Amino acid sequence: LRGKYIQAVAGAASEAGLEEVRLAALGKKGEISALMATLGKMDPEERKAAGAAMNSLRDEIDAALRARKAGLSDAALNERLQSEWLDVTLPGRPRPRGTIHPVSQVMEELTAIFADMGFAVAEGPQVESDWYNFDALNIPPEHPARQEHDTFFMHRADGDNRPPHVLRTHTSPVQIRAMMDQGVPLRVIAPGRVYRMDMDQTHTPMFHQVEGIAIDRDISMANLKWTLEEFCRAFFEVDKVELRFRASHFPFTEPSAEVDIRYSNVGGQLRIGEGDKWMEILGSGMMHPKVLQAAGVNPDEWQGFAFGMGIDRIAMLKYGIPDLRAFFESDLRWLRHYGFAA
Numbered sequence: 001l002r003g004k005y006i007q008a009v010a011g012a013a014s015e016a017g018l019e020e021v022r023l024a025a026l027g028k029k030g031e032i033s034a035l036m037a038t039l040g041k042m043d044p045e046e047r048k049a050a051g052a053a054m055n056s057l058r059d060e061i062d063a064a065l066r067a068r069k070a071g072l073s074d075a076a077l078n079e080r081l082q083s084e085w086l087d088v089t090l091p092g093r094p095r096p097r098g099t100i101h102p103v104s105q106v107m108e109e110l111t112a113i114f115a116d117m118g119f120a121v122a123e124g125p126q127v128e129s130d131w132y133n134f135d136a137l138n139i140p141p142e143h144p145a146r147q148e149h150d151t152f153f154m155h156r157a158d159g160d161n162r163p164p165h166v167l168r169t170h171t172s173p174v175q176i177r178a179m180m181d182q183g184v185p186l187r188v189i190a191p192g193r194v195y196r197m198d199m200d201q202t203h204t205p206m207f208h209q210v211e212g213i214a215i216d217r218d219i220s221m222a223n224l225k226w227t228l229e230e231f232c233r234a235f236f237e238v239d240k241v242e243l244r245f246r247a248s249h250f251p252f253t254e255p256s257a258e259v260d261i262r263y264s265n266v267g268g269q270l271r272i273g274e275g276d277k278w279m280e281i282l283g284s285g286m287m288h289p290k291v292l293q294a295a296g297v298n299p300d301e302w303q304g305f306a307f308g309m310g311i312d313r314i315a316m317l318k319y320g321i322p323d324l325r326a327f328f329e330s331d332l333r334w335l336r337h338y339g340f341a342a
């Protein structure tokens, strides 16, 4: 019996197999337990001798079982350790990280710069009624400026009596909304998307503008000039910028000026504030009395300056990007080239 069980214990290949051996030997119905049950029927002399032998047999098998069990669980643990081995010193696998689109980044930058100068952010819808987009800005229906805007018109089904709507062609309708919502005095910028039917190297059908207005009792073109120069110095991170104010015409400002910024292009490297090139970056002027009036502001008491700047344009200048269309193609290689994606 001893030989049989010592061998069985040694042969058990798993903890479950070993448990079977234990039950067969020492379990309630086990062979050794059964043998020990015969002690009761022996006479005292016999029982003394046989009892001692059986006890030592039971203890020996029990010890062998325990030893084997410890061995098997060590082996199982080792096996797990082997299979779950992990080299924590290996370098991590790089994961692609999302980044902020250059235009969004520029919007955040310019919002922060204007915030420092006391401008809050105002918003308006991209699908705009033609009253806000045109009429209130002194562009009546028959005005030629409506044609120049290459407007996208919203389709209206037969019987739809809502006023005509367009995709806003500029951020200027937000001037009207901000005045009507907040009253005067007022200092806000309105960055956002605008739409015109136009497509070439420097035009896309959707692009971005930031509108800016400051209305108070003694606002002049001088305030406009200072504000734009301060903005450009902060945005382009240069000490010196040169802006050129060209007399122009917009129905919603009088007088009006288009503003160009001086830059150089040496082998594709753009520099602001030097060189002999000019890029138009915005339209501006003193808010027309009719515009103030349309929004319920008394032009005899209040004046304001207004400007509308091309965000994509200043982003191209700041980051030296020659083709506007690439901004909106979501080409990761392009974004990486300009450092906008990992």
Ligand code: PHE
Pocket: 169, 170, 171, 172, 250, 253, 282, 283, 284, 285, 306, 307, 308, 309
């Ligand atoms: N809305 C004009 C444009 O889109 C820009 C502008 C804004 C001009 C404000 C003057 C004042 O061209």
